[in-house]
Amino acid sequence: MTDLEYLDRAEALLATVEADCDRINEAGDADIDNQRVGGMVTLVFADNSQIVINLQKPLQEVWLAARSGGYHYRWRDGQWRDTKSDEEFFARLSQSASEHARTALVFSAD
Structure with missing residues (x-):
C-alpha cells in the first residue's frame, strides 16, 4: 500500500470513529467526549478513563490504547486487523468502549 492509500484509509477510520461517537451520544445514555488532534482521537468516558487511537504513519499502522491494553492494526483484506491476534x-473498539462506559456500545466500519 502506498503512503497516500494508507493515509486515506486511516483518516477514514478516524472519521468513522468520530461519527460513531456522535451517533452513540445521540442515541443513548453513554457520554463519550471525542477529541481529535491531528492523527489522534481521544475518547473520554464519564469516569474520565480514555481510549486513544492514533496513526503510526512510518509503520502504516493504527494504534489503539485502552484499559485492556495496547493494540496495533494494519490494513489487510479490506479491514484493519490486529498484528498479533488478527x-x-x-470489534476491539466496541469491546473496549463498552468496558469503559459500562454499557454495551457498538462501533462499526459501516
Whole structure:
C-alpha cells in the first residue's frame, strides 16, 4: 500500500470513529467526549478513563490504547486487523468502549 492509500484509509477510520461517537451520544445514555488532534482521537468516558487511537504513519499502522491494553492494526483484506491476534479494529473498539462506559456500545466500519 502506498503512503497516500494508507493515509486515506486511516483518516477514514478516524472519521468513522468520530461519527460513531456522535451517533452513540445521540442515541443513548453513554457520554463519550471525542477529541481529535491531528492523527489522534481521544475518547473520554464519564469516569474520565480514555481510549486513544492514533496513526503510526512510518509503520502504516493504527494504534489503539485502552484499559485492556495496547493494540496495533494494519490494513489487510479490506479491514484493519490486529498484528498479533488478527482481531478486527471495530470489534476491539466496541469491546473496549463498552468496558469503559459500562454499557454495551457498538462501533462499526459501516
